[in-house]
Amino acid sequence: MNKTLFSILFISLFLFSCNKKEDLLIRQSTGKINTISIIIEDQLWEGEIGDNIRNKFASPVLGLPQEEPLFTINQYSTAFLEGFxxxxxxIIVVKIEAKTKFEIKKNQYASPQNVFHISGKSTREIVKILDKNTPKIIKIIKESEVLENQRIINQFLLDSKIIYNKFHVSLKIPSDYTYVMHKSNFMWLKKEIISGNNNLLLYEVPIRTIQNDLNIVSNIIKMRDSIGTLYISGTGTNTPMITDEGYAPYHFKIKLDGKDAFETKGTWELKNDYMSGSFVNYVIIDEPNNRALILEGFCYSPSNEKRDLMFELEAIIKSVVVNKK
Structure with a gap:
């Protein structure tokens, strides 16, 4: 009798332990790149709060030739917060409640995951919270999406030893990119897609090329246009790739691999030709190696969305690790 009771107790404890372990296992998060789930009741979504969210999180992406939203937004009522x-x-959860709150929870339901909880007593309070915290929210989301894109890239990597040997940098590049040009101080990789291609450039110039006066943006444009003249052109004569003169590029000073860098986003075109697209250019000031290292991504995908193509190029470039020669 005692053995029977002991066996029952042992099995019960074992099953309880297994259930607890299963509870502690966090699910893998899912979803397309640059997609946000907004949990908010329909009446709030159709009013001022919804307008505020759409204006902030679905605003046009900088540097694209046509308007595309910063993030793809899917709205659900609060009843779905316990489902898929x-x-x-x-996830951004927005509620009218007695307690005013802005809270960020990491991996609340799955991993990796960011859940932003926003609540207030009135529409005005919630809009105020959104106005104050949106830059922080966008920064966190973009950083997380870069990491997710890099995780996907890491599954199938191109052998990039040739890049390391030439430029002394490590880059995580998907295996569907191929080397199409290899010069003494210039390298071009390309991925063919159904609607065109995605491209990655690497080259280096003396630091003074970028910092010889205060107009750094102008210097970067002159530099990339000179590279286009040398290496990238259409099938016709005198059709180099140049920076589109009709659109002023966006320019930011950032850090990349812990070094000062300049990020420039805009559109390119082929001179005397019809082809055009988007580009993102990063200039890393690599003082230990006495050079400016340039990593640029550009895409050609006429009449198709380019946001996620360009985001993949950003994720590749932001995986860079610069080594001393």
Whole structure:
């Protein structure tokens, strides 16, 4: 009798332990790149709060030739917060409640995941919270999406030893990119897609090329246009790739691999030709190696969305590790 009771107790404890372990296992988050799940009741979504969210999180991406939203937004009522929506990588929960709150929870339902909880007593309070915290929210989401894109890239990597040997940098590049040009101080990789291609450039110039006066943006444009003249052109004569003169590029000073860098986003075109597209150019001031290292991504995908193509190029470039020669 005692043995029977002991066996029952042992099995019960074993099953309880297994259930607890299963509870501790966090699900893998899902969802397309740059997609947000917004949990908010329909009446709030159709009013001022919804307008505020759309204006902030679906604003046009900088540097694209046509308007595309910063993030793809899917809206759900609060009833879905216990369902499949909790697998989303990014969730923003907005409620009218007695307590005013802005809270960020990491991996609340799945991993990796960011859940942003926003609540207030009124529409005005919630809009105020959104106005104050949106830059922080966008920064966190973009950083997380870069990491997710890099995780996907890491599954199938191109052998990039040739890049390391030439430029002394490590880059994580998907295996569907191929080397199309290899010069003494210039390298061009390309990925063919159904609607065109995605491209990655690497080259280096003396630091004074970028910092010889205060107009750094102008210097970067002159530099990339000279590279286009040398290496990238259309099938006709005198058709180099140049920076589109009709659109002023966006320019930011950032850090990349812990070094000062300049990020420039805009559109390119082929001179005397019809082809055009988007580019993102990063100039890393690599003082230990006495050079400016340039990593640029550009895409050609006429009449198709380019946001996620360009984001993949950003994720590749932001995986860079610069080594001393």
């Amino acid at each position: 929506v909790t697998d989303s990588r990014t």
